[in-house]
Amino acid sequence: MITESDLLAKVPTGLLIGGEWVAADNGRTLAVKDPSNGNKLVDIADASVADGVRALDAAVAVQEEWAATAPRERGEILRRAFELVRERADEFALLMTLEMGKPLAEARGEVTYGNEFLRWFSEEAVRIHGRFGTNPEGTGTIVTSKAPVGPTFLITPWNFPLAMATRKIAPAIAAGCVSVVKPAALTPLTTLYFAQTLIDAGLPKGVVNVVTTSESRALSAEIIGDSRLRKLSFTGSTPVGRQLMKQAADGILRTSMELGGNAPFVVFEDADLDKAVDGALLAKFRNIGQACTAANRFLVHSSVADEFARRITERVQAMKMGRGTEEGVQIGPLVDDNAVEGSHELVADAAGKGATITVGGSIPEGPGSYYPATVLTDVTPDARLLKEEIFGPVLAIVPFDSEEEAVRLANDTEYGLVSYVYTQDLARGMRMIEKLQTGMMGLNAGVISNAAAPFGGVKQSGIGREGSFEGIEEYLTTKYTFVPRA
Incomplete structure (x- = not known):
């Protein structure tokens, strides 16, 4: 090379x-x-x-x-x-x-x-x-x-x-x-x-x-x-x-x-959790979370939210952070120090309002613009990261109890670029295609971009x-x- x-x-x-x-x-x-x-x-x-x-x-x-x-x-x-x-x-x-x-x-x-x-x-x-x-x-x-x-x-x-x-x-x-x-x-x-x-x-x-x-x-x-x-x-x-x-x-x-974007990642109670976790890691941590298509809000049915969080945390703890040229690195530096500060401010805001940090959440000593992969659970509705685009390696989990609530939470944003839905119920999946207000959607998929597909959003x-x-x-x-x- x-x-x-x-x-x-x-x-x-x-x-x-x-x-x-x-x-x-x-x-x-x-x-x-x-x-x-x-x-x-x-x-x-x-x-x-x-x-x-x-x-x-x-x-x-x-x-x-x-x-x-x-x-x-x-x-x-x-x-x-x-x-x-x-x-x-x-x-x-x-x-x-x-x-x-x-x-x-x-x-x-x-x-x-x-x-x-x-x-x-x-x-x-x-x-x-x-x-x-x-x-x-x-x-x-x-x-x-x-x-x-x-x-x-x-x-x-x-x-x-x-x-x-x-x-x-x-x-x-x-x-x-x-x-x-x-x-x-x-x-x-x-x-x-x-x-x-x-x-x-x-x-x-x-x-x-x-x-x-x-x-x-x-x-x-x-x-x-x-x-x-x-x-x-x-x-x-x-x-x-x-x-x-x-x-x-x-x-x-x-x-x-x-x-x-402010992409919702919706996990229903009947989802294949192994596939949902794999998809979540792709949708969130690809490009170190610095993508308009990155999943921003992980809406998980309350019956599987704890297990989903446990599996995600376990996988994130194993992620290697370092220079992108190093072997096995999954989390490289963010683009600059401003990006680091922006991610940390959102994490600190959510934690201050009652969210639990299960992994990550602190800025490491330099050099370099690094921020670790971070997982938060029990995120409250007033947390800024549910309204603002995170653009960093921060995964925030919010539980829901019904399909109607999931749709309401997913659409509660000025943005409408992409959504992700995990369910084994085809009829439910079709309903989500109709109800979620986004220009693109991944149904049981965490990465959707393709040159042959139309890329773009609705709303703002x-x-x-x-x-x-x-x-x-x-x-x-x-x-x-x-x-x-x-």
Whole structure:
């Protein structure tokens, strides 16, 4: 396997504008750090607002030409990128672990998952279609066609550096849209390396531009306010999403928003507890709990709540915490110290209101941004972690006594991204599909994400869908033509 220093030497550190890696116009840089020890990994270009405009200029300049590119050619570029990412899988996995902290085994899983968006949309590029038919009155023909929506601004989060990039960039490329991509300042290296991989796969200059910046708010506002932009896609917190939607309203931009979550994990009395415990560990501790799809509230029937808690606690006690590159580590560092403090505040609040901590619950001595896997039982209704997204390795158990109560508790949130239900009663499972107010659901499953499935939520978890055939529609506009009968 490649060494850490050799890998970092391969990663571009500039801004990708018009197909060239360039320095920020003011020469500024920002440091990317390893959350396991706080050490600097590398310095990268810190874009100014003017750099963001230059990136949009470069994208706009090639929009018409890229839109006219044959769908097969766009698909072949994505397919070549898929093959290159697969060849570089170990490098991408190590890079994510270095800059974000997740265990190496999970990083490898993200490479596989994220890469599937390249393969999926390479196939969807040639399936863009409209329709043709006689109007109801019989006086002419209705023709509908699809066209690229135009230049896009894609803002990706820090928690899944590769998958969030491919999930947005791949459908934009497939649809014939150019883009400016702004990765999170905490984990930009994976996106920079992926952009170089797209270049290596033959992507023409200017189709994808990447700007890394510490001035995210100002740069984003300038690009969103530009009348040439036609599409905004954002993954991140609901409060930031609200502000971006307000900015996008002035330009009537097409928007896709994948925002916060507060996922309920419901375990009924008839559930297979072995499978429920396995699913709970996946749904909670994948990515160290730093996922919008992470289970936040574990609603467990009172008849099995104690046994469920006992088994979960036993499994969590055996989890190894450490640097993600170490063998057997299941809990790596959180992304930074702010994340640690945020998780601990929620745990302390719940404990202060009567919850019992069965394992974890304290911040270890440094170095590194670590927080141990934590389990709480008897969580009271006024605990903040039942209302707020935890985004850390904290599992909170709340008992319930009836199906109606479970539904009420599960839906008692402003969010509606995903839910998880464990029951062996198929009829009950079907009722939960209908009653739970979420855009996605795992029925006896703790992991549900797939490139072929539509990812997205309802309520304040966002609008739009990513992945599946719905994902490319977010980057297309429908044109209707009427042709009168001669």
